[in-house]
Amino acid sequence: MAAMDQEKFSVTETVFLVERPLEEIQRAVDKKVIHPVVEDAAKRRRLFGRAELRFLVVDREVGGALSVDGKKRLYKEVTKLSARAATVKLGPIAIDLKEGDAKLNDRIKTLRRLKNSMQFKGGEPYLKGTSIPVYQIAALRKEMSVDEILQDYPTLKRDDVEVAISFAAIYPKLGRPYPGKTLKRGISELLKLGIFDEMPDEAA
Incomplete structure (x- = not known):
């Protein structure tokens, strides 16, 4: 006490x-x-x-x-x-x-507990035992659900994601923010939109 x-x-x-x-x-x-x-x-x-x-x-x-x-x-x-x-x-x-x-x-x-769940590399907080930056996970919550984050990061547990979100809220990231979607999720959405569909052959 x-x-x-x-x-x-x-x-x-x-x-x-x-x-x-x-x-x-x-x-x-x-x-x-x-x-x-x-x-x-x-x-x-x-x-x-x-x-x-x-x-x-x-x-x-x-x-x-x-x-x-x-x-x-x-x-x-x-x-x-x-x-x-x-x-x-x-x-x-x-x-x-x-x-x-x-x-x-x-x-x-x-x-x-939140503080003890972190390990720092070069001043950047990472979830302990992983190579995943805390702020990277927390930023995803802006555009993705926790379930979607877990799908793209199968090695993480729900508690890991919630810890990252809480830590980032208490200790906001300085400088340039991380993107709100994973690369995998972004490419998947572009595929659904047909962005990468083969262009029609004009000569035909």
């Missing part, structure tokens, strides 16, 4: 962990409701700790009834809590944390 309490997460990891849109998290930062650690001021790289995650989970449930000042007070109270605290008090109200903490812990375990 102690190691997890000291662990910090990027903003895209936080989006995944608390299951909230990036815009909502950014708004909480901009309004100074929460105070993540700034690792690189020039790049504005922020890291979110346990208190920020717990607040964002609780705020998702009760934040609609609070003003900005109320949210700031709630965050302050959350930062005072031990990792084992089951409730947070805001004035006379006690807010239960157990269910939110359980879900958060599960998401953190899932994130770790």
Whole structure:
């Protein structure tokens, strides 16, 4: 538990962990409701700790009834809590944390599993034990179903594809994207359209 309490997460990891849109998290930062650690001021790289995650989970449930000042007070109270605290008090109200903490812990375990499913070659993530780039598989989901991807990559399991998709969502690819279809699938579709049919003999 102690190691997890000291662990910090990027903003895209936080989006995944608390299951909230990036815009909502950014708004909480901009309004100074929460105070993540700034690792690189020039790049504005922020890291979110346990208190920020717990607040964002609780705020998702009760934040609609609070003003900005109320949210700031709630965050302050959350930062005072031990990792084992089951409730947070805001004035006379006690807010239960157990269910939110359980879900958060599960998401953190899932994130770790995703990371452990990767191996890196030249800075590029590959599905562990394969020579298949993660971003290549994830990009296919834009135009192909998981079943179609598995047909074209028979050595992969459904979980491999889902891991690749989740990893790419949390850690978006920089630079030129991979195509949304496999070469095999693209050629097959062109064949169906008759693109490669023999041209009629004009001399005949």
